[in-house]
Amino acid sequence: MIWQVFGILFVTAFLWKLLASLNKILSERGAIRKLPCPPGAHWLFGHQKQGPFDPGYKWLLDTVKAFPRVFTLWQGVLPLPVLVHPDTIKPLLTGAVANTKSAFYDLFADWVGDGLVRSKSAKWKRNRRLLTHSFHLDVLRTYTPVFNDCVEVLIGKMDQLAAQGKPIDVNHELVLCTFDVILRTAFSYKSDCQVQALPKEDGIDVLSACDTMTWFIQERMFHNKLLTVPWIFRLSSGYPKYKKAFEYLRKIAKRGIQDRKKEITDKIEAGDPLTTPRDFLDTLLMAKDEDGNGFTVEEMADEVNTFMFAGHETTATSMTWLLYNLAKYPEHQTKIREEVDEILGDRDSDRIITKDLNRMAYTTLVMKESMRMMTAGPLVSRVLTAPYTIDGVTLPVGTMLGISIHQLHHNPSVWGEDHMEFKPSRFLPENLAKMDPFAFLSFSAGSRNCIGQQFALNKIKVFVARILRRFRLSLVPGDPAPVANMTVVSKPVIPLYIRLQQINGKS
Ligand code: HEM
Incomplete structure (x- = not known):
């Protein structure tokens, strides 16, 4: 008898939950269906067959023209x-x-845990303040x-x-150089990763581990949605x-933190x-909230x-597109070079100092326009925790939304019909004010x-100033125009080569 009661209770609870989920899905969909929707969505495949994220982003560019505020994909x-x-x-x-x-951010969970990109509510608030x-x-x-x-090592290779006479x-080179920067600024680790392979432990090193993680995140995000189901992913051959x-990666980080903790304790005792x-790790170890508590090792x-x-x-990706745009539009390259020449004057070194960065006004315009044309992070997403009324349609709590930064940056109703033109003057203060x-x-x-x-803007400015002081950049004649691919970042599909012509420049 008791088992029958349990059975009935169990089935009732299950049905109740099922009905609640169904009700949620139906009310969400009821609202979502009232939003504008690009034509031709298949009942089963949706817009997938139209290739919304295909390299080159044609679908995204066409869609934002026709649906300039919101649409359902x-x-x-x-x-x-x-x-x-x-x-x-x-x-x-x-x-x-x-x-x-x-939930899109859960794909990073194994790598970054509850780090700032993923954390929520009170934990995020406290950690953002500490960081x-x-x-x-x-x-x-x-x-x-x-x-x-780091850029001097790259310039040596260039x-x-x-x-x-090679392009x-x-x-490829900027990814290595940026990784060099990350290791030095995070841990003060001078890895030489730009010129030689990193030391391996059990067949793996930090760079290859990061590459593996990025590859799997992309695979799950864009190519094989089944793998977003945790238990299916855990059973897959790649797991x-x-x-x-x-x-x-977690072991290396924890080892670095423990070693540094000990070093700091020894210093205090001495x-x-x-x-x-001296670096990011020190800032983490020194951080304290108002109650005097810092980060745990796990949080660090x-x-x-x-x-x-x-x-x-x-x-690395932002700089790749920037160097490409400079090679393609030499007039802006010349202007930046003139700006840098003026800043460096007759100094006997090309090394950029922090004070110089604020004087790189034209460089800033070009950097921003390049990031508008091709932003590294093309898409972010959120879930509503309160209803949101858009153009008369109320979306309920729990609805997931995409914020398509690439489409925003190519929205003709925002940037004008000439949005595909490279025009750094868009970012002049008088234009920005409007x-x-x-x-x-x-x-x-x-x-x-x-x-x-x-951090990113400073790094890009130093890199661009140093590279343009030393080289004139141009496109490789006959090479096809590069095509961006929707991965975690917007990278070129095939390697992008740029021609280098040495000019002056000191070390
Ligand atoms: C050009 C380079 C970069 C671009 C285009 C970029 C872009 C972005 C974007 C769009 C977001 C918002 C993500 C979202 O809402 O989901 C973000 C967040 C974040 N970025 Fe960057 N980023 C860059 C460089 C960096 C660097 C160099 C660091 C650290 C050294 C960094 C650390 C973070 C962190 C921790 C967050 C999360 C912040 C929070 O949620 O409180 N980013 N970034």
Whole structure:
């Protein structure tokens, strides 16, 4: 008898849950169906067969022209309302409509744990406050020499290529150089990764582990949705390789943290406490909240891995497109070179110092326009924790939304019909004053904007100044125009080569 009662209760609870889920899906869909939708969605495959994320982003560009505020993208049977206009995006990023990060970010969980990119609510608030110091101007100032050191290694390699008349595979070299920067600024680890392979442990090193993680995240995000189901992924043939990579990255981070903790404790005991941080790790170890509590080792490992994940490919990709645009539009290259020549004057070194960065006004315009044309992070997403009414349609709590930064940046109703033209003057202060502050979102905006924005901009400025002082860049005649691919970042599909012609320049 007792088992029958349990059975009835169990079935009732199950049916109740099923009905509740069904009700949620139906009410969500009922609302979503009222939003504009690009034509031709198949009942089963949705827009998939139209190739919404195909390289080159033609579908995205055509769609934003026809649907300049919001539209529904059907990914198979799953609808995703996509926001493409400052008016529809702003309420989410400012928090005027309550929302949180979506399940999309869970794909990074094994790598970055509860690091800043993923964490939510009170934990995010506390950690963002604690980490703000890690990106304070005084800390960033100490990284400028590191940016110079790393780009000098790259310039040495470029010198050799130029002497042999060979072009440079820009993305490949910039990924290595950026990784060099990350290892030095995060751990003060001078890895020589630009010129030789990193030491391996059990067949794996930090760079190859990061590459493996990025590959799997992309695979799950864009190519094989089945693998987003955790238990299916864990049973898949690739999982052991993935597991080895994230376990290695977490082990390395924790080992670095423990070693550094010991070093700092030894220093304190020897009466020589650390007063200024030397790198990101020091800033983490020195961080304290208002109750005097700092990060745990686990939390620090999360943030170190977040730094590697969020700060690596994003910056390398942004610089890749920037160098491409400079090669394609030599008039802007010349203007930046003139700006840098004037800043360096008759100094006997080309090394850029922090004070120079604020004087690179024209460089900043070109950097921003390049990031508008091709932003490294093309798509972010959120889940509503309060209803959101867009153009008369109320989306219920629980709806997942996409914020399509690439489409926003090519929305003709925001940037004009000439949005495909490379025009750095768009970012002149007088033009910017007329723009909505949420029209340019390469680093997002609002409280969850990119904490590494200034770090990235400083690094890019140093790299560009040093490279243009030494080389004239041009496209390789006959090479096809590069095509961007929607991965975690917008990388060129095939290697992008740029021709180098050595000019003057000192070390
Ligand atoms: C050009 C290079 C970069 C671009 C285009 C970029 C872009 C972005 C974007 C769009 C977001 C918002 C993500 C979202 O809402 O889901 C973001 C967040 C973030 N970025 Fe960056 N980023 C860059 C460089 C960096 C660097 C160098 C670091 C660290 C060293 C970094 C660390 C972070 C972190 C920790 C967050 C999460 C912030 C939070 O949620 O509080 N980023 N970035």
